[in-house]
Amino acid sequence: MSDFSDFLKITFAAVFTGNIALTYFLGMCPFIAMSKSPATAFGMGAAVVFVMTVTCCINWIIYWQILVPTGTEHLQLLCFIASIAVIVQILELFIDRVSPVLYAAMGIFLPLITVNCAILGASLFMVLRKYSFLNTLGYGFGSGMGWAIALLAMSGVRSRINTSKLPPGLEGPAITMITAGIMAMAFTGLAGVM
Amino acid sequence: MSIYLTTFLVSLGISTALGVIIVIADKLLSNYGECTITINDDKQVVVEGGNSLMSSLFEKKYFIPSACGGKGTCGYCMVKLPDEDIPLLPTEEIVMAEKDVNAGWRLACQIKVKKNMSVWMPEEYFMIKEFHCRVAKTETIAADIKEIELEMIEPDSIEFKAGQYIQVMVPSVGETVYRSYSISSHPGNCKSLFLNIKLEDKGIGSTYLHKLKVGDTVNISGPYGDFLLTGSNRQAVFVAGGVGLAPINSILHQIFQDNIDRKCLVYFKVKLEEEFYYLEQLSQWKEKYANFSYKLVVSDIPETESFDSGERARITKVLEDDFQKISESEFYLCGAPKMINGIMEYFDKKGIPSDRVFYDKFE
Known part of the structure; x- marks a missing residue:
């Protein structure tokens, strides 16, 4: 029972209080670039949830079942990046096959998930915090969900901003950064829940 | 076992395993096999699936106009897919005009061949x-x-x-x-x-x-391409940006060799003076034909350098100065998209109807 409650706590914390985009500021490039419309944000969010969950689990197996027993923990960065690249490549082939529209909408940002620091960051945090496999599953899924929720919220705010009149000098990236900052403050406020 | 050997073996094992996974995924997910493309209901070609429709057709020697080489920026490679139900891609939406989308045109460089499909293209493509x-x-x-x-x-x-x-x-x-x-x-x-x-x-x-x-x-x-001289009698104003002079040079040759009686004015715009070429030819034409004149425009010349053979200003500024003389003309623009977009915006503001403006953008 306590294992399961740990799982829930870690998942909740990863989504809200320790949101990887808005409290650690990881993966900001696609966060800004893909939040222009809710439709593409949804696609990108779903892709990140999938990649983060799968890579965290695979990297857990690689680290604890292969690297630690053989004493080759120094290979973790190399192995994590390779496994992330493979998962993203498979995801790219899959999206290209089933949804040409989403594939075209995501363009360069789909292969760029490979070098998205949020994905690698989640795997590294999972090792640092010595999570069990179950907790890693929750953490990977939660972090992905957290990033996706932040991205979707941002795209919603931006689609409202697009139709509003802004003071000169605040248009474009400026208002986006300010919005991200305010959203980050709101997410930090959730820390009290834990 | 030495740490070096372990490191080597572990890296080798993990990379081999990941390599095998990617090869299997590639075989399962991106293998579309051979696909048959039916062109205008009467021609059939068999191609390897997974590539763009444009490159697949090029491979079989069916050529489709394209200025950007398949990057999806020029919007020229238009074909129709009568039996396909592929939703409009965001990459097509950006470059295609609404009337073309409504008429069922698609960009051959953006559509991938994943199964047997039928394509319709204008007869002139076969030329x-x-x-x-x-x-x-x-x-x-x-x-x-x-x-x-x-x-x-x-x-x-x-x-x-x-x-x-x-x-x-x-x-x-x-x-x-x-x-x-x-x-x-x-x-x-x-x-x-x-x-x-x-x-x-x-x-x-x-x-x-x-x-x-x-x-x-x-x-x-x-x-x-269809950047061609019309049969109109209006003065023809050509705006060439850099090597945008190429098709205009060809049209001018046609005008003079075929004795077409039409007043012509060329604005040859470059960034720096050393980018001018064919000047001797232009000046010979000017001497020989009373109907022909040209103006050289340099946009980015440093203040310290002198330039006496033409104007040093933005092209829209030069057109504005001459507007009275050219307002009733037909316009032929060729050069970088930025220059053409700027001029089109200017013409729009001045109320010049779009059916009197022809352009060829170098994407």
Whole structure:
């Protein structure tokens, strides 16, 4: 029972209080670039949830079942990046096959998930915090969900901003950064829940 | 076991396992097998699935106009897919006009061949052929600009209209790359054609063409494009940005050789003075034909340098100064998209109807 409650706590914390985009500021490039419309944000969010969950689990197996027993923990960065690249490549082939529209909408940002620091960051945090496999599953899924929720919220705010009149000098990236900052403050406020 | 050996074995094992996974995924997910493309209901070609429709058709020697070489920025490679239900892609939405989308046109460079499909394309596309040519001349005519003469070998002549362009096949690793260049010579000479090539930073097409020597062979396809002189009697105002002079030069040759009685004014705009070329030819025409005049415009010349042979200003500023003289003309614009978009915006503001403006953007 306590294992399961740990799982829930870690998942909740990863989504809200320790949101990887808005409290650690990881993966900001696609966060800004893909939040222009809710439709593409949804696609990108779903892709990140999938990649983060799968890579965290695979990297857990690689680290604890292969690297630690053989004493080759120094290979973790190399192995994590390779496994992330493979998962993203498979995801790219899959999206290209089933949804040409989403594939075209995501363009360069789909292969760029490979070098998205949020994905690698989640795997590294999972090792640092010595999570069990179950907790890693929750953490990977939660972090992905957290990033996706932040991205979707941002795209919603931006689609409202697009139709509003802004003071000169605040248009474009400026208002986006300010919005991200305010959203980050709101997410930090959730820390009290834990 | 030594740490070095363990590290080596573990890295090898993990990378092999990941490699096997990716190979299996590739076989399962991106193997579309052989697909049959039916063209205009009566021609069929069998291609390897997974590539773009444009490159698949090019491979089978069915040529579709394209200025950007399949990057999805020019919007020229339009075909219809009568039996397909592929939703409009965001990459198509950006470059295509709404009326073309509503008429069922799609961009062949963005559609992938994943199953048997039928395609409809205009009959004139079938006139486009592949040519094997030999470089007869290559000469530097301005800063970073070469004039290249291609002599037709097989077939030994090419029929084209003044203002059209060809595509050069650029050999590269993997898929063949195509780059578009306007013909600068007169259509009367069907045995060879001239190109004006500006060396672009990291441009694979221009780098390839600039390295060619006399005697080298090149494959091209063409002719493409509808940047042609109309039959109107209005004054023709040409705006050439850099090597945008190429198709305009071809049209001017046509006007003078066919004795077309039409007043012509050329604005030749470059960034720096050393980019001007064909000036001798322009001045000879000016002396010989009373109907012809030209104006040189330099936009980015440093304040310290003098320039007396023309204007030093933005092209829209020069057009504004001459507006009274040219407002009733027909306009032919050729050059970089930024320049053309700027002029189109200006014309729009001035109320010049779009049916009097023709352009060829160098994407």
